[in-house]
Amino acid sequence: MREFMAITKALSDPNRVRILLALRKGELCVCQITELFGFAPSTISKHLSILHHAGLILSRKSERWVYYRLPEKKATVAVREALDWVHKSLAKTNETIADQKKLKQILKTDLAVICRRQKC
Numbered sequence: 001m002r003e004f005m006a007i008t009k010a011l012s013d014p015n016r017v018r019i020l021l022a023l024r025k026g027e028l029c030v031c032q033i034t035e036l037f038g039f040a041p042s043t044i045s046k047h048l049s050i051l052h053h054a055g056l057i058l059s060r061k062s063e064r065w066v067y068y069r070l071p072e073k074k075a076t077v078a079v080r081e082a083l084d085w086v087h088k089s090l091a092k093t094n095e096t097i098a099d100q101k102k103l104k105q106i107l108k109t110d111l112a113v114i115c116r117r118q119k120c
Contacts, residue, residue, distance in 0.1 A: 003055065007082050010054035015039070016047045020056060020070070020086055021096050022103055027069040031114045035106050036099060041118065055079045065111060 010016055015037065022028065022036060034044045048068060051057045056079055057068045071079060090096055106114070 003076065003078055006054040007056065007078060010050050010056055011082065011086065013047065013050075016051055017086055017090065018095070018099055019047060019051065020083065021090060022099055023057060023068060023070050024087060024091070025100065025103065027067045028103075029065045029067050029111055029114075031065065031111060031118055032103075032106050033068070034118060035109075035114050036103055056083065065115075 018037065019033060022033065028036075030041070030044060030048065033048070034041050037044065039047075048057065048059075052059060052068075055071065055075060058071050059066055059068050061067075070083060073080075075083075
């Protein structure tokens with residue numbers, strides 16, 4: 001029951017759902033996620049914390065950057081099914097397509113450049 005409630009809480013915010021959809025393309029640095037959505041780093045950090053607590057994303061630190069990704073096959077059935085449901089339901093929406101297009105441009109930019117722009 002606790003896992004279910006954490007997942008539903010995490011999925012109750014449209015911005016967190018958008019983050020999950022962005023991560024379908026692969027691992028992203030926090031600065032790339034911040035750049036994509038244009039929110040304050042603290043807001044992105046809070047969203048990522050909720051998603052992480054629910055088991056919907058995993059993180060790793062490399063040098064000064066923290067990267068997030070979707071869990072692989074080791075995730076629980078509930079997490080895998082929730083992520084599949086989100087993707088199947090929203091992958092072809094105009095908002096998701098626009099996010100993917102913007103993300104494609106962000107991925108062409110060096111992390112150090114993005115970080116300087118965000119003063120991180």
